[in-house]
Amino acid sequence: MAGMTLAQKILSAHAGRKLAIGDTAVISVDYVLAHDTTTAWAIEPFHEIAKRVFDPSKIFIFFDHAFPAPSTQFAEMHRKIGAFCKEQGIKMHFDGVCHQVMAEKFTYPNAFLLGADSHTPTGGGMGAMCCGFGSTDAAVAMATGKAWVRVPQTIRINLEGNLPFGVYPKDVILGIAKDLSSEGANYKAVEFGGSAIADFDVPSRLTLCNMCAEIGAKTGIVPADAQTRAYLEKQGRYKPFEELRSDSDAEFDKVLTYDISKFEPTVSTPPDIDRGVPVSQVEGTPITQVFLGSCTNCRIEDLAVAYRIMKGKKVMEGVKFIVTPASRQVYEQALQNGFLMEFSKMGATIAPPGCGACLGRHMGVLGDDDVCVSTSNRNFTGRMGSPKAKIYLASPAVAAASALEGKIADPRKYLK
Secondary structure (H helix, E strand, O other): OOEOOHHHHHHHHHHOOOOOOOOEEEEEOOEEEEEOOHHHHHHHHHHHHOOOOOOHHHEEEEOOOOOOOOOHHHHHHHHHHHHHHHHHOOOEEOOEOHHHHHHHHOOOOOOEEEEOOOOHHHHHHHOOEEEEOOHHHHHHHHHHOEEEEEOOEEEEEEEEOOOOOOOOHHHHHHHHHHHHOOOOOOOEEEEEEOHHHHHOOHHHHHHHHHHHHHHOOOEEEOOOOHHHHHHHHHOOOOOOOOOOOOOOOEOOOEEEEEEHHHOOOEEEOOOOOOOEEEHHHHOOOEOOEEEEOOOOOOOHHHHHHHHHHHOOOOOOOOOEEEEOOOEHHHHHHHHHOOHHHHHHHHOOEEOOOOOHHHHOOOOOOEOOOOEEEEOOOOOOOOOOEOOOOEEEEOOHHHHHHHHHHOEOOOHHHHOO
């Protein structure tokens, strides 16, 4: 048997036996995640198989997709979920986007996280295996602490070189998505390596892994290392972990290498993630809204990039600039360092932590003919509201520059 990939090693540890690529096994899960939409769909199937959850301390229910409730329908859904959590002794979380809060407070290297949300791979930036499942799978996991998983093939992506001036991890992953296409990694693990990955901090890695969902991947993962340790120490929850790696003779589906020094600010044009172009090709496109938010790009580091570009300037007249911090922690950091005050003076609308406009549910829904530059992860037709609206995906830097100009703009001129 060939050497093992990182995904194989983590799944084997959770199955209690050595697994080969393609094997299907019952594994133990460390965390079960669901939110204020997917939990509602899990309650009925859960009650069909169990009376009590296997371990309430390992189940994380977030109110983030439609919170605070934008309608009586969602308020009633929240009430139903709240009753389930109370019955089962599960803590409810109201402190921002589930994936961001899990990374800040809970997810640990080499763990397995089953999440009833497609962007669960975000947590792979912590060196954990984090996979999106349906609500029925989440119900089974809540009841048993187990899940059926097929060991995926792994696409290894090596990043070499240094990020150029004005280029960010979002530009890198948009470029990779263009190459691989929106289905290029279907049911595969995407593992990031190469000399450059050591320079990517955990927030940058969360962005890379988050967008693996958009190329069909079952998970994205960056092996845990000194950056992971530094992040955990900063969050006040470090404890020693094994630095697992794929073996040198591991069997990869393919190995791709990118020289990131050749990347430039990139914009994904509607209606698909894999339609990335250099910002110069769409520069000057008039816009009506900028959304700086989502589990992809609204950490404090992202807000800092936008602040650096926009400080002392004003949002273009007529442009809706919506800033939605990813979590309560990010919101409080941005309050303490003055970012939110400055954004407000510029003309931004500050929304509470959560998913908000990203999925077209509230706090920034697009209307007919709206054109939005968004730091989120999806730009398909109707994602943020009207099917007649257009969504351009970009880094926080491109978003900030575009908010100032009222049209898609290259941020490098503002980054002296």
